[in-house]
Amino acid sequence: MQEIILWLKTYFDWFYIPRVTIPDIIDIIVIAYFVYHIMLWFKTSRAWTLFKGIMILVIFIAVAGALQLNTVLWIAKNIVNVLVIAFIILFQPELRRALDELGRKQFISRLFSFDSWKESEDKKLSDRTIYELVKTASELSKAKTGALIVIEHDTPLGEYENTGIKIDAIVTEQLLINIFEKNTPLHDGAVLVRANRVVAATCYLPLTERNDVNKELGTRHRAGLGISEVTDSMTIIVSEETGQISVAHKGVLYQNLDEDSMRKQLVKLQDKQETVRHKKFKKGGKKNVEENQPS
Numbered sequence: 001m002q003e004i005i006l007w008l009k010t011y012f013d014w015f016y017i018p019r020v021t022i023p024d025i026i027d028i029i030v031i032a033y034f035v036y037h038i039m040l041w042f043k044t045s046r047a048w049t050l051f052k053g054i055m056i057l058v059i060f061i062a063v064a065g066a067l068q069l070n071t072v073l074w075i076a077k078n079i080v081n082v083l084v085i086a087f088i089i090l091f092q093p094e095l096r097r098a099l100d101e102l103g104r105k106q107f108i109s110r111l112f113s114f115d116s117w118k119e120s121e122d123k124k125l126s127d128r129t130i131y132e133l134v135k136t137a138s139e140l141s142k143a144k145t146g147a148l149i150v151i152e153h154d155t156p157l158g159e160y161e162n163t164g165i166k167i168d169a170i171v172t173e174q175l176l177i178n179i180f181e182k183n184t185p186l187h188d189g190a191v192l193v194r195a196n197r198v199v200a201a202t203c204y205l206p207l208t209e210r211n212d213v214n215k216e217l218g219t220r221h222r223a224g225l226g227i228s229e230v231t232d233s234m235t236i237i238v239s240e241e242t243g244q245i246s247v248a249h250k251g252v253l254y255q256n257l258d259e260d261s262m263r264k265q266l267v268k269l270q271d272k273q274e275t276v277r278h279k280k281f282k283k284g285g286k287k288n289v290e291e292n293q294p295s
Helices: 002-011 022-043 047-066 070-078 080-090 092-103 107-112 116-123 127-143 173-179 219-230 259-270
Strands: 147-151 165-170 190-194 197-203 234-238 245-249 252-254 278-283 286-291
Touching: 047 070, 070 080, 127 147, 127 173, 127 234, 127 245, 127 259, 147 219, 173 197, 190 219, 219 234, 219 245, 219 252, 234 259, 245 259
Parallel strands: 147 190
Antiparallel strands: 147 234, 165 197, 190 197, 234 245, 245 252, 278 286
């Protein structure tokens, strides 16, 4: 019997089962979490194209190593440091955006701040503000009047606010239409909305540096997309040429929106499901939206 046990022990000696403890499980979960989000970031940015190029180079170097191409291996070894620096320079906007999104998580501040929930509620868009913004965009679209409205969320937009003219007023359709009226002092540039109030007009925004943006889109759309890439704000864009309404959020441009789809985009900033009821009916062959106006 002892010989059998000794034989089994010897036979399965190669089969090693590590001892897994709770810290090991936590370690695996943390690493898996970061690897998943890094791969997700690669997939949703220009870095995915670079990642595929790197994989081709890795395969090429592996083949060179198998064939013992010493010169190729020497060159590859000496350009690794240069490639790392080039990666940081070329993808500085994407890296900045990734770190900015990480900073918006605010895990520690939420744990130790007792009144953060109240401040967050005050900053959310109210139903009335959403109603005013939707009606404003609709009226400007009908008149083919260009507009650019940036709605601040968690990331402060003070540096862009300082480039414009300070205003402190409640968001209303009449105010915004007057601001964007052609040939008026405040119509050029962007309007900044914070905590349900218009805080500045004629603000300058950063233009997107992406090459995959439709060339037919003008400076207004590129500015709206640019601010959405570096902050978590939402930007309403009305085209002066076509009257088309677009919304830029988190680096994505949603085009050709109607009132209902635009409202759904704005509700995202409330971090809750849309509660406004709508009745759709046909009149003259067109689909209209009747809404409960806020009192």
